[in-house]
Amino acid sequence: xxxxxxxxxxxxxxxxxxxxxxxxxxxxxxxxxxxxxxxxxxxxxxxxxxxxxxxxxxxxxxxxxxxxxxxxxxxxxxxxxxxxxxxxxxxxxxxxxxxxxxxxxxxxxxxxxxxxxxxxxxxxxxxxxxxxxxxxxxxxxxxxxxxxxxxxxxxxxxxxxxxxxxxxxxxxxxxxxxxxxxxxxxxxxxxxxxx
Amino acid sequence: xxxxxxxxxxxxxxxxxxxxxxxxxxxxxxxxxxxxxxxxxxxxxxxxxxxxxxxxxxxxxxxxxxxxxxxxxxxxxxxxxxxxxxxxxxxxxxxxxxxxxxxxxxxxxxxxxxxxxxxxxxxxxxxxxxxxxxxxxxxxxxxxxxxxxxxxxxxxxxxxxxxxxxxxxxxxxxxxxxxxxxxxxxxxxxxxxxx
Amino acid sequence: xxxxxxxxxxxxxxxxxxxxxxxxxxxxxxxxxxxxxxxxxxxxxxxxxxxxxxxxxxxxxxxxxxxxxxxxxxxxxxxxxxxxxxxxxxxxxxxxxxxxxxxxxxxxxxxxxxxxxxxxxxxxxxxxxxxxxxxxxxxxxxxxxxxxxxxxxxxxxxxxxxxxxxxxxxxxxxxxxxxxxxxxxxxxxxxxxxx
Amino acid sequence: xxxxxxxxxxxxxxxxxxxxxxxxxxxxxxxxxxxxxxxxxxxxxxxxxxxxxxxxxxxxxxxxxxxxxxxxxxxxxxxxxxxxxxxxxxxxxxxxxxxxxxxxxxxxxxxxxxxxxxxxxxxxxxxxxxxxxxxxxxxxxxxxxxxxxxxxxxxxxxxxxxxxxxxxxxxxxxxxxxxxxxxxxxxxxxxxxxx
DNA sequence: AATGAATGAGCCTTCATTCAT
DNA sequence: TATGAATGAAGGCTCATTCAT
Numbered sequence: 098x099x100x101x102x103x104x105x106x107x108x109x110x111x112x113x114x115x116x117x118x119x120x121x122x123x124x125x126x127x128x129x130x131x132x133x134x135x136x137x138x139x140x141x142x143x144x145x146x147x148x149x150x151x152x153x154x155x156x157x158x159x160x161x162x163x164x165x166x167x168x169x170x171x172x173x174x175x176x177x178x179x180x181x182x183x184x185x186x187x188x189x190x191x192x193x194x195x196x197x198x199x200x201x202x203x204x205x206x207x208x209x210x211x212x213x214x215x216x217x218x219x220x221x222x223x224x225x226x227x228x229x230x231x232x233x234x235x236x237x238x239x240x241x242x243x244x245x246x247x248x249x250x251x252x253x254x255x256x257x258x259x260x261x262x263x264x265x266x267x268x269x270x271x272x273x274x275x276x277x278x279x280x281x282x283x284x285x286x287x288x289x290x291x292x
Numbered sequence: 293x294x295x296x297x298x299x300x301x302x303x304x305x306x307x308x309x310x311x312x313x314x315x316x317x318x319x320x321x322x323x324x325x326x327x328x329x330x331x332x333x334x335x336x337x338x339x340x341x342x343x344x345x346x347x348x349x350x351x352x353x354x355x356x357x358x359x360x361x362x363x364x365x366x367x368x369x370x371x372x373x374x375x376x377x378x379x380x381x382x383x384x385x386x387x388x389x390x391x392x393x394x395x396x397x398x399x400x401x402x403x404x405x406x407x408x409x410x411x412x413x414x415x416x417x418x419x420x421x422x423x424x425x426x427x428x429x430x431x432x433x434x435x436x437x438x439x440x441x442x443x444x445x446x447x448x449x450x451x452x453x454x455x456x457x458x459x460x461x462x463x464x465x466x467x468x469x470x471x472x473x474x475x476x477x478x479x480x481x482x483x484x485x486x487x
Numbered sequence: 488x489x490x491x492x493x494x495x496x497x498x499x500x501x502x503x504x505x506x507x508x509x510x511x512x513x514x515x516x517x518x519x520x521x522x523x524x525x526x527x528x529x530x531x532x533x534x535x536x537x538x539x540x541x542x543x544x545x546x547x548x549x550x551x552x553x554x555x556x557x558x559x560x561x562x563x564x565x566x567x568x569x570x571x572x573x574x575x576x577x578x579x580x581x582x583x584x585x586x587x588x589x590x591x592x593x594x595x596x597x598x599x600x601x602x603x604x605x606x607x608x609x610x611x612x613x614x615x616x617x618x619x620x621x622x623x624x625x626x627x628x629x630x631x632x633x634x635x636x637x638x639x640x641x642x643x644x645x646x647x648x649x650x651x652x653x654x655x656x657x658x659x660x661x662x663x664x665x666x667x668x669x670x671x672x673x674x675x676x677x678x679x680x681x682x
Numbered sequence: 683x684x685x686x687x688x689x690x691x692x693x694x695x696x697x698x699x700x701x702x703x704x705x706x707x708x709x710x711x712x713x714x715x716x717x718x719x720x721x722x723x724x725x726x727x728x729x730x731x732x733x734x735x736x737x738x739x740x741x742x743x744x745x746x747x748x749x750x751x752x753x754x755x756x757x758x759x760x761x762x763x764x765x766x767x768x769x770x771x772x773x774x775x776x777x778x779x780x781x782x783x784x785x786x787x788x789x790x791x792x793x794x795x796x797x798x799x800x801x802x803x804x805x806x807x808x809x810x811x812x813x814x815x816x817x818x819x820x821x822x823x824x825x826x827x828x829x830x831x832x833x834x835x836x837x838x839x840x841x842x843x844x845x846x847x848x849x850x851x852x853x854x855x856x857x858x859x860x861x862x863x864x865x866x867x868x869x870x871x872x873x874x875x876x877x
Numbered sequence: 878a879a880t881g882a883a884t885g886a887g888c889c890t891t892c893a894t895t896c897a898t
Numbered sequence: 899t900a901t902g903a904a905t906g907a908a909g910g911c912t913c914a915t916t917c918a919t
Contacts, residue, residue, distance in 0.1 A: 103882060123408030125320070129910060139884050144911060209404015211460065212397055213318030221460050249468055250454075251473045255446060258453030265406065265416050278446045283481045298899065334901045336895080345893065431887060493903060493910050513798030515710070519889060534890060594795055599794015601850065602787055603708030611850050640844075647846050648839030655796065655806050668836045675870045682733045688878065714914060724880045725915080735914065 099238055105145050108156070110136040117156040120199040124206035129153075156214045158207050162224055165192040169231070179235035180287075186231055187279045190256045191272040201264035228253045239287050248286050299347035302341050303351065305331040310352040345366050346409060357385045359389040360419075364426070364476040374430035375482075382474045383424055385451045386467040396459035423448045430435075432483050443481050450474050497536050498546070500526040505547040514596035519543075521681040545606045548597050552614055554584040559621070569625035570677075573642075575668045576621055580646045581662040591654035618643045629677050638676050645669055692731050693741065695721040698741040705784040709791035740801045743792050746785060747809055753777050754816070764820035765872075771816055772864045775841045776857040786849035806851075813838045822874050833871050840864055 114136035118127040121135075129150055130140040147153040150163040172185035172192070194200070211217040229249045236245035309331035313322040324345055325335040342348040366386070367380035389395070406412040424444045431440035454470040495499045504526035508517040511525075519540055520530040537543040562575035562582070585589070601607040626635035649665040699721035703712040710824070714735055715725040716794045732738040757770035796802040821830035844860040 107882085124405060126408070128908080131907095140465070140910090141885065141912080142883055145882070150910065174303030205407070206404045208456075208460065209401045210319060212400070212462070218460070225457055225460065232385065247473055247476065251450060251477055254457065254473070255450045255469075256453065257456050258449030259445075261403075261452050262420055262449060265403065265420065267407070267414070274404055275449075278442055278449070281442065282446055282477060282481070286477070302899090323891080335893090336902065340896065340899075376900055496901085514795060516798070516885080520887095527776055530815075530889090531891080531906065534905070540889065548870065555902055575724065595797070596794045598850065599791045600709060602790070602852070603711070609851070615847055637863055637866065641867055643838060644843030644860075644863070645836060645840045646843065648841065648843030649835075651793075651842050652810055652839060655793065655803070657797070665839075668832055668839070670837055671721065671832065672867060672871070676867070692878090712910080715912095725914090726881060727879055729915065730878075 107136075107138070111143060111146065111153060112127075112136070112157045115153060116161070116199050119206050120202040124210060127206075130132070134253075139284060151214060154207065155159075155220065157203065158220045161200060161204060162279075165189065168192050168194045168260060171222060179238040182235045183232060183283060184189040184280065186228070187252075187256070187276055187283070190228075190260070190279075191275050198267050201260075201267065205261070205264040225253070228252065228256065236287070242254050248283075251286070252279060252283060255282060265276075299341065300344060302331075302333070302337070305333065306338060307352045310348060310366055311356070311394050311398040314401050315397040318397075319405060322401075329333075335374070346411065349409075350411045350415065352398065353412060356395060356399060358385065361422075363387050363389045364420060374433040377430045378427060378478060379475065381423070382447075382451070382471050382478070383422075385455070386470050393462055394469050396455075396462065400456070400459040403432065417469065423451070431482070439481075443478075446481070447474060447478060450477060494536060495667060497526075497528065497532065499534060499544060500528070501536065502547045502550050505543060506551070506589050506593040508677050510592040510669050513592075513602060517557060517596075527637060541604060541606070544597065545604075545610070547593065548607060548610045551590060551594060552610060555614075556617075557583075558584045562667065569628040572625045573622060574670065575616070577642075577666050577673070578648070580618075580650065580669075581665050588657050591650075591657065595651070595654040615643070618646070626677070634676075638673075641676070642669060689731060690746075692721075692723070694728070694745075695723065696728060696731065696738060697742045697745050700738060701784050701788040704791050707788040708787075709795060726809075736801065739792065740805065742788065743802060743805045746789060747805060750774065750809075764823040767820045768817060768868060771813070772810075772841070773839075773863050775813075775845070775864075776860050783841070783852055786845075786852065790846070790849045806823060810838070813841070817871070821872070835870075836871070837868060839862060840867060853857060 109133060114129065114132045115249050120134045122128075122131060129143050132153070133140045133143050142152065143150075147156065169186055169189040172189045173182050173243050176182040176185045207217055208221065232249035232252055233245055236248055239245070240248070256275075256279060259278065263270075263275070306327060311329045312323065313327045313330050317323075317326060324338050327348070328335045328338050337350065338345075342351065358450060364381055364384040367384045368377050371377040371380045395398075402412055403416065406416050427447055428440055429442035431443055434440070435443070451470075454473065458470070501522060504522045505517065507520045508525050512518075512521060519533050522543070523530045523533050533540075533543065537546065559576055559579040562579045563572050566572040566575045597607055598611065601611050622639035622642055623635055627640055629635070630638070646665075646669060649668065653660075653665070686708050699717045700712065701763060703717045703720050707713075707716060718725045718728050718736070728735075728738065733740065744751070754774040756766050761767040761770045779809050783828065789839055792802060793806065796806050817834035817837055818830055821833055824830070841860075841864060848855075848860070
């Protein structure tokens with residue numbers, strides 16, 4: 098077992114363990130000790146790699162967010178038209194990286210505790226802004242900016258709302274279901290003419 | 293003169309204090325002692341009226357939920373057509389009883405901590421089901437059940453998603469804004485013909 | 488057992504326990520838990536009466552200091568001449584309230600940790616200033632101010648130095664020994680003429 | 683080329699780092715890791731050169747003490763008469779090797795934590811004994827043994843007491859000031875006739 | 878000789894809950 | 899009904915020490 102340069106490895110292990118621990122025990126009971134044990138490490142080591150429990154949570158959230166971003170970017174690479182690009186965003190939002198119970202629990206718990214942590218709140222604000230900006234970028238090619246803005250806001254809300262419901266009830270059914278609902282909205286509101 | 297019937301009074305004081313305490317200190321720091329102090333009571337008395345801290349949280353959530361219900365019912369009383377009744381639901385969802393920062397904080401925090409409390413989760417499930425059922429009831433009069441179900445789900449998601457964003461960013465702007473977005477969706481999806 | 492107004496009682500118990508715990512376990516091992524146990528209390532209660540461990544230490548020191556002050560004042564009350572008043576200070580400095588092993592340990596430990604605690608340092612500075620001021624007050628009646636100031640400084644140093652040695656070696660011999668040394672110095676330096 | 687004889691070099695680095703770390707962070711916060719970093723070394727290496735943290739502290743103290751000894755011996759080499767030799771002790775006690783803030787902090791902290799470390803306590807006892815013995819050796823040539831013993835004790839106490847005050851208030855003013863006070867005492871008590 | 882990863886014990890502090898009054 | 903004193907169990911974090919490399 099190597100003894101040097103463990104930093105990135107351990108940090109990833111711990112970040113993953115946070116998600117699992119929150120899912121299994123709930124946010125309030127996701128203690129540093131439990132997170133560490135879940136990562137197969139001792140409690141003490143956590144503060145060797147993260148200054149704080151809060152930093153660990155922050156990095157966890159950042160990691161979740163960047164997985165979503167990666168997924169979105171990957172899907173958009175295969176999209177040719179604005180319409181396809183919008184659909185790529187919808188698909189990514191209910192894609193594998195996000196649409197599983199563990200991530201639901203973690204993301205939601207973080208949500209519920211963000212208002213009193215500047216850093217966590219910032220992450221969430223970034224997510225919200227980015228989702229709407231991404232949508233706007235392509236919607237603006239399909240309609241005038243005023244309508245595009247409203248639609249972006251509505252679609253972003255719908256995505257989050259659907260996701261919120263699954264997060265609560267825990268039911269990862271077929272991701273095509275929420276995708277379908279969102280797409281219908283998109284098509285109805287964008288006139289259905291090809292982008 | 294013995295103090296009779298303090299129960300309901302104290303219980304309400306405490307439930308209100310929970311909302312305030314969560315808003316001010318965050319869920320994790322809304323301790324029994326702080327809640328009690330905020331209600332002008334001593335820490336010990338809390339367990340006289342509630343068996344648990346969890347029960348107190350549960351009652352708080354129930355209270356929030358029934359305020360929403362009351363508001364919805366009141367607004368629907370003035371509605372004549374199915375279309376008006378749907379709009380009443382939209383209006384209530386962003387009405388005063390829900391659309392203020394304190395309630396945001398509390399509701400969201402409870403959300404984030406519900407997955408590991410059966411009782412809290414049940415409350416939220418009830419809310420979700422009721423919102424969709426309420427919408428379904430009237431939408432089914434405007435379209436076939438299949439389309440109605442999907443629209444109800446989409447609208448419920450949009451309502452929650454808009455609300456979620458305001459809950460996070462804390463900005464209760466004009467409630468007419470989210471109402472407008474939701475209504476546009478409703479009208480586009482329901483054909484716009486008068487119900 | 489009364490349940491109201493325990494504050495002063497508990498606070499005194501805890502302050503006394505600090506002195507005992509430092510003496511028995513050393514400063515570094517005088518943990519809150521041990522201090523509490525020594526006071527016959529639970530660990531948790533400490534923070535009901537003191538905001539901090541540091542505050543508890545601070546109050547301990549203050550208490551030690553005020554005992555010395557009380558003792559000094561009491562002895563000076565029986566002193567008629569400046570010379571007698573100076574001797575009262577000497578006597579008090581090696582009096583019962585200070586001259587016992589427990590107090591030595593505590594005082595010295597606090598000394599050793601004062602440089603990095605503003606509050607503790609302030610207490611010690613007060614002690615140093617007060618001792619010299621008290622001496623000055625009477626010495627100035629026996630000689631010119633310049634000589635008095637130097638003598639006050641020398642006597643204060645001698646008192647502390649003797650005390651320091653006993654604090655370290657733990658040997659509370661007859662308090663008349665250090666008193667005698669200090670008095671000799673006083674008499675030699677003040678010319679021995681009656682005050 | 684193998685690094686031979688790193689032992690003494692590293693040990694000195696670490697001992698010096700202890701003094702600096704105690705001065706900067708206080709005794710309680712002078713952790714092994716911080717001491718090592720200050721010495722430009724890794725935390726692990728400390729236990730290669732010292733069995734214990736306690737041993738490191740012990741060696742630090744011993745080093746401080748032997749610096750004082752070296753200084754005293756050096757100054758006494760230039761002294762012809764007993765009186766001059768006593769003054770050499772006084773001068774050395776407030777000499778550069780001792781009279782600086784870093785050494786103050788360390789020495790005092792060690793004092794405050796010595797009572798529960800046999801080895802540290804032994805060092806301090808050696809210091810105390812040596813100072814008085816050194817003084818006695820020459821004072822006994824100037825007066826009878828009884829007076830000499832008392833004067834040695836008084837002078838030793840005064841030296842420590844003055845030093846203690848500077849250690850606390852941190853103010854290394856002109857070393858001639860405490861030297862002057864001590865010499866005055868010496869001269870007054872020894873009759874002032876040339877030794 | 879040297880690193881820094883890793884452990885595990887222990888500390889201060891907080892807190893839900895109980896209880897004497 | 900109401901208080902606030904008291905408990906005891908964790909929790910986050912620190913740290914001396916060990917160990918693989």
